Amino acid sequence: MKYPNGLDVEVGDNVRFERGGATGTVETIIETHLSDWSVDEPGVMLLSAPFGRVFIPVSMFVSEEIAPV
Helix, strand or coil: CECCCCCECCCCCEEEECCCCEEEEEEEEECCCHHHHCCCCCEEEEEECCCEEEEEEHHHHHHHCCEEC
16 A cells, blocks of 8 residues: 555554644554455554544545655
8 A cells, every 4th residue: 555655554654644634653554354344445544642543545545635754
């Protein structure tokens, strides 16, 4: 899985999302066994202090402006 800038997503990455308005850490990269996670598409599970766990699907990477920091 890659960020919109082409870098690989890795567990433990610190990221910005919500168009740069929030930060979090990549906890899990979900690419297979989607039904185990109750999601419809691949993406990342983030840990973010203001929100707890947040799932960002790959289709939202660009609109969320998810990027490593």
